[in-house]
Amino acid sequence: MDSPGAAGPAFDDFVRLIARLRAPGGCPWDREQTHASLKPMTLEEAYEVLMAIDEGTDEDLAGELGDLLLQVVFHAQIAAEEGRFGIGDVIAHVMAKMVRRHPHVFGGETASSSGEVLRNWEALKQAERKASGKAAPAESMLDTVPRSLPAVMEAFQASTKVARVGFEWPDASGAIDKLEEETRELRVEADSAPRDLRRVTDEVGDLLFTAVNVARMLGVDPESALKAANRKFRRRFGHVEARLRQNGRAPAESTLDEMEALWQEAKAAERPNGSV
Numbered sequence: 001m002d003s004p005g006a007a008g009p010a011f012d013d014f015v016r017l018i019a020r021l022r023a024p025g026g027c028p029w030d031r032e033q034t035h036a037s038l039k040p041m042t043l044e045e046a047y048e049v050l051m052a053i054d055e056g057t058d059e060d061l062a063g064e065l066g067d068l069l070l071q072v073v074f075h076a077q078i079a080a081e082e083g084r085f086g087i088g089d090v091i092a093h094v095m096a097k098m099v100r101r102h103p104h105v106f107g108g109e110t111a112s113s114s115g116e117v118l119r120n121w122e123a124l125k126q127a128e129r130k131a132s133g134k135a136a137p138a139e140s141m142l143d144t145v146p147r148s149l150p151a152v153m154e155a156f157q158a159s160t161k162v163a164r165v166g167f168e169w170p171d172a173s174g175a176i177d178k179l180e181e182e183t184r185e186l187r188v189e190a191d192s193a194p195r196d197l198r199r200v201t202d203e204v205g206d207l208l209f210t211a212v213n214v215a216r217m218l219g220v221d222p223e224s225a226l227k228a229a230n231r232k233f234r235r236r237f238g239h240v241e242a243r244l245r246q247n248g249r250a251p252a253e254s255t256l257d258e259m260e261a262l263w264q265e266a267k268a269a270e271r272p273n274g275s276v
Helices: 009-022 028-032 035-055 058-081 087-100 114-132 151-164 172-191 197-217 222-246 256-270
Strands: none
Touching: 009 028, 009 058, 035 058, 035 222, 058 087, 114 151, 151 197, 151 222, 172 197, 197 222, 222 256
């Protein structure tokens, strides 16, 4: 039975639509695009999917996933025009990978927990790389984490990988203890005189890396958590600005005590039933 909104022939129609946009007589802008020119848009669409997951409706999420799918099909169409590969190859690659990396579903192996699945997944990835000749004898498993990732995502991916092979605190409490240790070390460097900016920077980095690990061990996506904190900050400071505007003033014309009082007012207004 098809699932709600199953693609069926609609996907083929979509692929033909993108091909038509790229064909002679199609859209001049679409015809000019390359893999490189599409890179910023591909990244932007991925982030807009995350935003829709965090704060959008089902309609928003469906729309943003469509925009991301457009990027996938567009890249495949460019490659197809150059005789390199097509969307069928993209689908075949990912289907084969999913079957290969789920032997506990499609083969005779078993996996009793998600942790065991992830450990097996990591081992299968390493075996695939060696079989393809991409893995050097002394390769680090962290080499598969792109250095071009945003810092929070890179820290999350790197720590997730090593956790799969047992390099991990026994529980989240250990990570929180480490976070407190890093906070103390940062305070020592921040209070030192003269202050060494290089050492302070190093401690700030350790603190942020550990905070990412705390989030991961508590089952929280750190990127989404930080985005939510950013939205909360914007909302509360917006309240401060609006209340000051009512009195004909701007933040630069107000005292810290005045702004802090309005900030606390904004926090109180967000608490359900007056809870703390």
